[in-house]
Amino acid sequence: MQDVIRLAIKEAEALGAGDCEAYVATASESEVFIENNDLKQAKSQDSAALGVRVLVNGALGFYAVNSVAADKVKQAAAMAVKMARVSPRDKFNSLPSGRSKVAPLRGIYDRKAEAFEAGDAASLAAELLQAAKSDSRVSVDSGNFTAALVRHWLGNSNGTLLSERLSAFSWSVMGMAIDGSDVSSFDVQSGSSHSVKGINVLSAADEFVHTVVNSLGARKIDSFNGEMLLTPAAAIELVEEAVEHSINSDSVQKKSSHFAGKLGRSIASPLLTIEDDATNPQGLAAASFDREGVAHKRNVIVEKGVLKKFLYNTYTARKDGVRSTGNASGSTTTPPSVAATNFIVAPGRQSLDSLVSEIKQGMMISRFSGNVNPVNGDFSGVVKGGRIIKNGELGHAVKEVMVAGNVFKCIKNLTGLSKERKVIHSSILPYMRFGGVSFTGG
Structure with a gap:
């Protein structure tokens, strides 16, 4: 991906860009959906995308592609420069000057997340649903459990070249309580974590049940x-x-x-x-x-x-x-x-x-x-x-x-x-x- 960044900057500069920035992000995501008191759908997807920002005589151009193939990278650079040439100048347009001193942040990437599979997401979604349905009066309208591994890279013509990995887990449950003709207000509870250890779907489910049941009457x-x-x-x-x-x-x-x-x-x-x-x-x-x-x-x-x-x-x-x-x-x-x-x-x-x-x-x-x-x-x-x-x-x-x-x-x-x-x-x-x-x- 560093080569992708360098290629985008090189192409943009060759076409006349005074400054150039390239931003790449890849993601691997698994998500399980809850609907009408049941698990309804599971999906997994991988993605990669590139955004190129250039400045030509103070005018800004930007173009994005959902690919990091060399021909798409060159296309993004060329189109960004083309956009800049027809955009108004703005004296405040600039990129950060010099190489930014960035210290790696701990606690946002869990290596154990690399072994986390779609089946694990489904198991946790099922656990969330079961806990939310622990009271027979509760009806779950929707919910989800999502696991994502993300990596992003950013480079510019001022010498900045950075990358970082992130892991993220999130979950939510939404619904109401029904007791005969008495229907509570809707409520939604959610949670999130950067680590596998921090996943706690039961806490969100318990708070959801408590809130909707106490909304009866x-x-x-x-x-x-x-x-x-x-x-x-x-x-x-x-x-x-x-x-x-x-x-x-x-x-x-x-x-x-x-x-x-x-x-x-x-x-x-x-x-x-x-x-x-x-x-x-x-x-x-x-x-x-x-x-x-x-x-x-x-x-x-x-x-x-x-x-x-x-x-x-x-x-x-x-x-x-x-x-x-x-x-x-x-x-x-x-x-x-x-x-x-x-x-x-x-x-x-x-x-x-x-x-x-x-x-x-x-x-x-x-x-x-x-x-x-x-x-x-x-x-x-x-x-x-x-x-x-x-x-x-x-x-x-x-x-x-x-x-x-x-x-x-x-x-x-x-x-x-x-x-x-x-x-x-x-x-x-x-x-x-x-x-x-x-x-x-x-």
């Missing part, structure tokens, strides 16, 4: 204004998207970020500290280097409520006269963009039970179904898997309840974080409690 409630306690999964749906949008330098530069102009200022409760950290191997987005070959690092974005940093790739960093934070994102099919890696919220000092015990009137939400405006932070939607909390006691499930508010006001009104955290793919989050939220009963 839902009742209508009166409207009220109180505290909202989000599970980590609900926090991803309700909070993370808007915050990620606002810390993205591309959003800032396009004037669509709520945090624009607020560096060094308090934007949230002092309880809130947020990191973007691709060097944390617990998250599935962990890797040694980003889509441009810049070394990943731990970025503290919000520290005790104060906005410390935005996320950059090389292009947006050059626009602002700063260094890339290692957040170039993308695959072989697209030129690099900017995105968060592992989104991590620091834990609190209280247990989940303690957070609940302090709520006089509020609601725990395990899922949110609605809309969140990432620009202004407004949200409104239906509470799913919600349970009423009164005088410190977790009560019955609720139905036909609407919740509305603003994400950026919520993080200023953050009243508690649990010391327990959950890893959900590339998010590592605690339970989060917010005050002054409006709930509308049906």
